[in-house]
Each structure stands twice: as structure tokens, then as C-alpha cells.
Amino acid sequence: MEGSGVGYLEDAAVAVRDTRIVDVGPTAALLARFAAGEIIDASHHALLPGLIDAHMHTPWAVVRGVAQDVAHWMQKGLSPYARHLHREAALAGAWLNVLEALKAGTTTMGDYATPIEGWADIFAAVGVRAVLTATINALPPGEMAGWRLGDLYPLSDEIGAQSIRAAVDFAAEWHGAENGRISVMYGPQGADMLSLDQLLHIKRLAAVDGLMIHMHVAQGDREIDQMLKRYGKRTPAFLEQIGYLDDQLLAVHLTEATDDETTQIAYSGARMVLCSGSIGIIDGIVPPAVVFRSAGGMVALGSDQAAGNNCNNIFNEMKLTALFNKIKYRDPTVLPAWEVLRMATIEGAQALGMADDIGSIRTGKKADLILVDLNALNLMPVLTEPIRNIVPNLVYAASGHEVDLVMVDGRILVRDGKVIHIDEDAVRAEVQQRAQEVAAAVKRDPQHHDMALLQAMEAGRL
Amino acid sequence: MEGSGVGYLEDAAVAVRDTRIVDVGPTAALLARFAAGEIIDASHHALLPGLIDAHMHTPWAVVRGVAQDVAHWMQKGLSPYARHLHREAALAGAWLNVLEALKAGTTTMGDYATPIEGWADIFAAVGVRAVLTATINALPPGEMAGWRLGDLYPLSDEIGAQSIRAAVDFAAEWHGAENGRISVMYGPQGADMLSLDQLLHIKRLAAVDGLMIHMHVAQGDREIDQMLKRYGKRTPAFLEQIGYLDDQLLAVHLTEATDDETTQIAYSGARMVLCSGSIGIIDGIVPPAVVFRSAGGMVALGSDQAAGNNCNNIFNEMKLTALFNKIKYRDPTVLPAWEVLRMATIEGAQALGMADDIGSIRTGKKADLILVDLNALNLMPVLTEPIRNIVPNLVYAASGHEVDLVMVDGRILVRDGKVIHIDEDAVRAEVQQRAQEVAAAVKRDPQHHDMALLQAMEAGRL
Numbered sequence: 001m002e003g004s005g006v007g008y009l010e011d012a013a014v015a016v017r018d019t020r021i022v023d024v025g026p027t028a029a030l031l032a033r034f035a036a037g038e039i040i041d042a043s044h045h046a047l048l049p050g051l052i053d054a055h056m057h058t059p060w061a062v063v064r065g066v067a068q069d070v071a072h073w074m075q076k077g078l079s080p081y082a083r084h085l086h087r088e089a090a091l092a093g094a095w096l097n098v099l100e101a102l103k104a105g106t107t108t109m110g111d112y113a114t115p116i117e118g119w120a121d122i123f124a125a126v127g128v129r130a131v132l133t134a135t136i137n138a139l140p141p142g143e144m145a146g147w148r149l150g151d152l153y154p155l156s157d158e159i160g161a162q163s164i165r166a167a168v169d170f171a172a173e174w175h176g177a178e179n180g181r182i183s184v185m186y187g188p189q190g191a192d193m194l195s196l197d198q199l200l201h202i203k204r205l206a207a208v209d210g211l212m213i214h215m216h217v218a219q220g221d222r223e224i225d226q227m228l229k230r231y232g233k234r235t236p237a238f239l240e241q242i243g244y245l246d247d248q249l250l251a252v253h254l255t256e257a258t259d260d261e262t263t264q265i266a267y268s269g270a271r272m273v274l275c276s277g278s279i280g281i282i283d284g285i286v287p288p289a290v291v292f293r294s295a296g297g298m299v300a301l302g303s304d305q306a307a308g309n310n311c312n313n314i315f316n317e318m319k320l321t322a323l324f325n326k327i328k329y330r331d332p333t334v335l336p337a338w339e340v341l342r343m344a345t346i347e348g349a350q351a352l353g354m355a356d357d358i359g360s361i362r363t364g365k366k367a368d369l370i371l372v373d374l375n376a377l378n379l380m381p382v383l384t385e386p387i388r389n390i391v392p393n394l395v396y397a398a399s400g401h402e403v404d405l406v407m408v409d410g411r412i413l414v415r416d417g418k419v420i421h422i423d424e425d426a427v428r429a430e431v432q433q434r435a436q437e438v439a440a441a442v443k444r445d446p447q448h449h450d451m452a453l454l455q456a457m458e459a460g461r462l
Numbered sequence: 463m464e465g466s467g468v469g470y471l472e473d474a475a476v477a478v479r480d481t482r483i484v485d486v487g488p489t490a491a492l493l494a495r496f497a498a499g500e501i502i503d504a505s506h507h508a509l510l511p512g513l514i515d516a517h518m519h520t521p522w523a524v525v526r527g528v529a530q531d532v533a534h535w536m537q538k539g540l541s542p543y544a545r546h547l548h549r550e551a552a553l554a555g556a557w558l559n560v561l562e563a564l565k566a567g568t569t570t571m572g573d574y575a576t577p578i579e580g581w582a583d584i585f586a587a588v589g590v591r592a593v594l595t596a597t598i599n600a601l602p603p604g605e606m607a608g609w610r611l612g613d614l615y616p617l618s619d620e621i622g623a624q625s626i627r628a629a630v631d632f633a634a635e636w637h638g639a640e641n642g643r644i645s646v647m648y649g650p651q652g653a654d655m656l657s658l659d660q661l662l663h664i665k666r667l668a669a670v671d672g673l674m675i676h677m678h679v680a681q682g683d684r685e686i687d688q689m690l691k692r693y694g695k696r697t698p699a700f701l702e703q704i705g706y707l708d709d710q711l712l713a714v715h716l717t718e719a720t721d722d723e724t725t726q727i728a729y730s731g732a733r734m735v736l737c738s739g740s741i742g743i744i745d746g747i748v749p750p751a752v753v754f755r756s757a758g759g760m761v762a763l764g765s766d767q768a769a770g771n772n773c774n775n776i777f778n779e780m781k782l783t784a785l786f787n788k789i790k791y792r793d794p795t796v797l798p799a800w801e802v803l804r805m806a807t808i809e810g811a812q813a814l815g816m817a818d819d820i821g822s823i824r825t826g827k828k829a830d831l832i833l834v835d836l837n838a839l840n841l842m843p844v845l846t847e848p849i850r851n852i853v854p855n856l857v858y859a860a861s862g863h864e865v866d867l868v869m870v871d872g873r874i875l876v877r878d879g880k881v882i883h884i885d886e887d888a889v890r891a892e893v894q895q896r897a898q899e900v901a902a903a904v905k906r907d908p909q910h911h912d913m914a915l916l917q918a919m920e921a922g923r924l
Binding site for chain 2 (some may be wrong): 003004005006007013062063064065066067069071073096099100102104165253271278280281282283284285286306308309311313316320322323324327328329330331332333334336337338348351375380381383385386387388390391392393396397399400401421424427428431433434435436441442443448451453454456457459460461462
């Protein structure tokens, strides 16, 4: 991932000491140079830098698959479940999603959630690299139930202040934890979900603490409507005015950003997270990542939440990103395989401000590495000339189940496709039980009759 | 898949005798009624009808991944390889692709290829259900090398006649073979690739023999250009005129068909094959399947060839079909999960004229069944009320590797994710060797300098 392409070394080896890569080169040379405690034979495998998922909401995996194929996804699909997502259910969802992503080769997870007790501990226990963002908003949960489409959100100073305090406490506890494997960003949920004063307060905190701001930007027509009603401006112009557009901003989605707004945000140095699968399934929209990159901006990939996108797998995101944009521009040359692989690795690392440590296989970087089985039928044959087909096959044919081994910070977490130090069956049992508790509570709640999919259930179609 | 939805039975069983389903019902009732030779415990699995892939070109899997991300895919991507695809390479590709598809749950394969010796034998040996179409065209291979974009194809009466004879001989040998597990269609490659006389001749043959016609229709602007120059008509109007539009036609792609033309074809009773992944990657286009279905037409899914689409997996096609069409119409309610699952099963069976035998789990139908592991992390949790999430998870989260068991015609072909009666490693070794032979021949051929991806290789980007 050095240079403008993806690079390629045949019959090469990587030496790892403690948490870092200490050498990369021909296998014979490294075997002569080092006396390794363990030698992993990677024959017939591709060794890649671990994949980076810059935007997830792992707790939502507990209600995977209950809210697709609907209009007003948030109100008619997800929110009946949101009301009943208790803490144990959220944690069970996070456990499930972290293991799912890890087994599919994701080594860095940019998770975004309410900072409930136990959430960050999952990333610590599993051993993945995590960039955690505690959601900050000023929305009173009780009052939101009565909120009607088109009304201004009833922002609460008190809830916003509590939410900021919780995020500050969370950052103090977790930023830099686990030998730096866990870092933290500040997460104002959206420009429409906090008061102007609170947004400015968070910006000052982020500058003082040296943390990035991870924020949904122009994520839907509902947000744009709120911003126009409250400030008479669309989100990008508002963020420019309040000093948010700079290289400390990780702007997620840009679903509703015009090409001009997208270019403006890219020029400011802000980074973008593209969640192709999620926005495709929820909104039927392809966000403007091609425009953002054309303006010199750095774009990371994100899988968003399983209750929308329905899976958290960066192989899936690479493929959908390449295909959706070919369709958007009716041009098969848009976003070739090597560019989306870079977005999932080195460009993702740059967008997160972590390119010194991750995103490529280079001496001195952290040993976050994955081995992909090139003997999987769907990745065969392997050709190296005149055209090398490995990267197109990884992007267009792999699904993530070809990942045999995952190493993070020099520690092997997955071997032969299994998470070696976690009881997967216990995670399965817990998430199944907690999900059933949530579903039962939804069924008891009279408001569930409002769900869009209920009609399909009753008609025997689903 | 009976009725308008997908149906659902909990704790149910299926009894199979010889090649057919003989009962479906509550597990306890079936256990009491039958003395089974083998009982397969399907706890924590979804039992589905085997998936139907109505359009493949399996030999091309031997050059998977060498022709993506290019304009003029056929001329600049694939044709340098086509010139060197010798018989053994084609067979090795077909072996690879058949096993790849089988392991991902495809039980019926609609393959379309030059009827080389040994091709149909692969389907016979592996034991899958196959609908085989021998490609018929009048294109002289040598002369096509000098053909320039925009020129009329130099159709050869002699080659066309040979090609028809080969197809007739192939049908005589294979239609109804293997106890009916293998059937045959006639395959004029495109309206632009045969003379009018030959097209009419094939139509008469198909009527007499009672075989369907499997044909690429409006598959590209190049075809439309040829038709306008030769007949002054676009393909659909031409096919109407020569009597091709009826329920014996399986029309593949419709990439360039207008909505009016699509409706006309659907009204005629002709069936459509939608190859979402292939046409998305090659052309950046979403074919008009939604219009075709709205006009009452039956649509099957197809994976087309691995040298374009890059994998042959109906789980992939279901997901891409749902997502691409949501994007095309900017509407998340378009093609919900249950509709694309129907396209991959019962509607596919209807389109192929095989719904009496396959496409649903019903007493009397052929026992073509798959078991999908619902304990795969990406398919968990499993909820059944108030919203059942199994079908959305199969469509939006599964990748095909969750298929544990595949049965075709009452015979188990895949157990625990492994093809049990075929040496997978021998298939791997053969396809790798043959692919390298083809690639080496391409490299020696001066014409390979014309390949679009060579620049990316030379620049170190690929």
C-alpha cells in the first residue's frame, strides 16, 4: 500500500517483534536474519495489512435483519427496537459484531456508541485495535417518542451537558489504553442533535485534548431540514461557519451533500467515511466519495450498523463501493479494485490519522496483519502475469470467510478461521438470548404495530 | 416459496425417497410416519430449496480476475485471453466454477458454452442439475481478430451451419440425460451473431424439439449498433418481427432494452435472466428487471462469467440485485429480501420452465435442497417475531460459505461445506496449471499489449 498502488512481493516474509513489524523482505533473507519463536507458513495465502472499518455501531447487531426494505428506516424500522435495547443486549450485540468483523479480517474498528459500562472492555478483551467514539447528543429519549416528522428536535441543555461529561470521562479512561491499541474520538452525533453552544464546547475540548471529531454529516434529508429550520443553513455551510471544517473532523456519510459541498469539505482537510452498504440499503443512495477523493480528500470505509447494512465486513464494503460507483457513473473504470483496497487499508489509516502505525506492511508499523487463503475456490486461479488477478479477486470475489489468520498488535487472534482466545459459542448463546428478550419487549409494546415490516409478516411474505 | 411470499415452517422435516420429496411437515409427525435410512439433524439451520443460477459461462473461470475495471471489457479485457483458451483450460475452468457454485448452494446451473468434449460430463460427474446451452454463432474466429468497432460482423454461413449442427448433436446426446437431471436449450448467442436464415432455422428446430431458446438480448450498445446497421431495427423489434418473442425464449441481460421494449418482451411471455453483478461490473448498468416483473414477466438470476462478474454465487446475486435496484430507483423498498429469494428459487424455476420439479420445498418435487448454518456469526441472532429476520439475513448478510449441506436429486453432494465425492485439490491443481498455460500464451502474444490493465500493471498499481 506504499506508493500509488497496492504493491506486490512474491515469496516474501514479514518479521514481527512484540507489537511491531521489524522487517519485510525475501523469505530466505529473513529466515537467515532472524531466529523466530514461531514461523507461520503462509504458502498459497495473501498477506495483507489488517482491514480498517472506520465507522460501526456494534451494539445494533443484536437486532440484525429486522429493519430492511422499509422507508423511514429509523422511525418505522429501527426505533421500535431502540426503545427496548437494554444494556446487556447492547453488549451482546457488540460482542457478536466485533467477532464477526474480526473473522472477516477487520483489525481496526471505529465503533460509535453510547459509552455503557463494559462496551470498551470488549475491544480490550478481544484484542482488536479500536477507535471508540462515545455518542454525544442532547435528545431527550422520552420526548423523542412524541416527536413528529418535520418538528424541530426538542434539544435539552441538561442531556447535552451530561452526554458531553460522559464522553470526556470516557476519553480520560480509554484514550491510549491497552498500550495505545485503543484510542478515542469525540462524537457529536450530528449538527442537528446538539445546541450551537454544545457543538462549540466539544470543538474546544477536542482541540485541547488533541482528539479528532467523529460526526455524522449531511446524513439525511431530515438533518438538512432541521438545520435549515434552526439556522437557515445546510449542514456543510453551518459547520464551516462554526469552525468544524478542518483536519480534525472525520465526517461520516455525506449522503445529502452536493458535489460543491463535498468538495468544500474535502478542501478543508476533513476526512470522509463512506458506508456504501448501509446507505445503499437504507436510502438507495451512493454517497459522493468519488468527488471527495477527486478533491484530494481521504476516504475510509465503514460498515455502519448491522440493523441497517446487516453485516459488518470490509470485504463486502470494498465490493459494494466499487460496484455502486461504477453504476452511479455508468463507467466500469470508476474505483478499480486497487483503489478500494487502498481505501480499506492505507487511506483508511490516513483518514483516521493513524497511517504512521497501520494501513500498510512496512518496517516500524504495528503488526496488524491478515492471511487470506488463495486456495479458496472463488479466489482461484492465481495469476501474476501479464495481468495479476489477486487484488481484483480479493475485491470482487472474496467474502471474508477466506481469512485464515488475523494478527493485531503482533498477537494472533484468529487461526484457521477461529477466534482462538474467546468462546464463540458463549457469545452466540448470549446474543440469541438477549435478542429474544428485546424482540419479546417489542412485541409487548403497542407501538410495534407501527412497524413497516409487520404488514409483510402478517401477509406471510417475510 | 409457495404463495406470494417465502413461507416458513419451524421445527419441520422433509422426507426424501430416491430423487424426490415425499413429505413435508412437523418433525414429530414425519419421524412417526417414515423409517429413514438416514436422518440429517438440521437444528440451527435453514432448509431452503437449492438456488438456481440460470446463466453461467463456467469455462471462463479459468481467467478469473484479469479483466475488471476496464472499458470495452470484451475487446480490451477478455479477448486477449479468449484467443488462447484451449480445451483443457476451458474444462478446468468449468470444473472450478461448478464446484464453487455448488458449495455456495447453487443446485441448478444454466451453463452456456461451446460444446467441447467433456463439458457436459462435468455436470454429470458432479451430480448437479444442469440446463446446458451450446453456443451457436456464425462468427469466424480468425476474421474477428481484425474486426473494428462499428464494422458489421463478418457472418459466415458455413460456421453458422456447423455451429447449429453441433448444437443439435449436443441436444440429441444430452437432453434428458442422467434421469432428466440434465436438459438442454438452443443458444443463438445474439441476434447480431447469426444470419436471419439461421435464426429462423433455430426457432423451427426449437419448436419441433420442444426446447427453449436461451439467448443474449439487447446485451450491449454494440449489439444494437449491429442490428440497426443490418436490419434498421433494434433487437426487440427485430425479434418480434421474426417470431422469437414467446414463452420459449429465455432472454438474458436486456442491458440496453428501454422500459417499453422490456414491457413488450415481458408481455410476450418470454422470460428474463438478470445478471446484476456481471452487468454492474462490466457496464455500470442495472438491467430493467423491475420493469419486467411489473409487466408480469418471470425473472431468474444469473451469475454470468467469472472473467467479468468474478464469482458465481447466487447469494451474491441476490444481495446485489436488491441493492442495485434500491439505488437505481432511490427507494429502499424496491425488491425486498423475500422477492429476490423468490427470484433465486421459485421464479427462477418458472423462468426455466421447471417449476413442477424445482424451486420450492413441496411433496412431489425433486429433492434439491440446501442447509444454511444459522449459527454463522453473520446470520445471528435468529428472531421469529414480531419480525422474522431469517430471510433478510440470508439475502443481506450471507455470502454462501454458510451452506453446510447440498442435496441434488436426493443425493448429498456437499457435507460440512466439502464436496464429498470429488477431489477438490485435484481440481485446484488442474485449474492453476491450465490458467498459467493460458496466461503464458497471452504474454507471448504481441496483441496482449493492447490490454487495458497492462498500464496499471506497469505503473505498479495492480
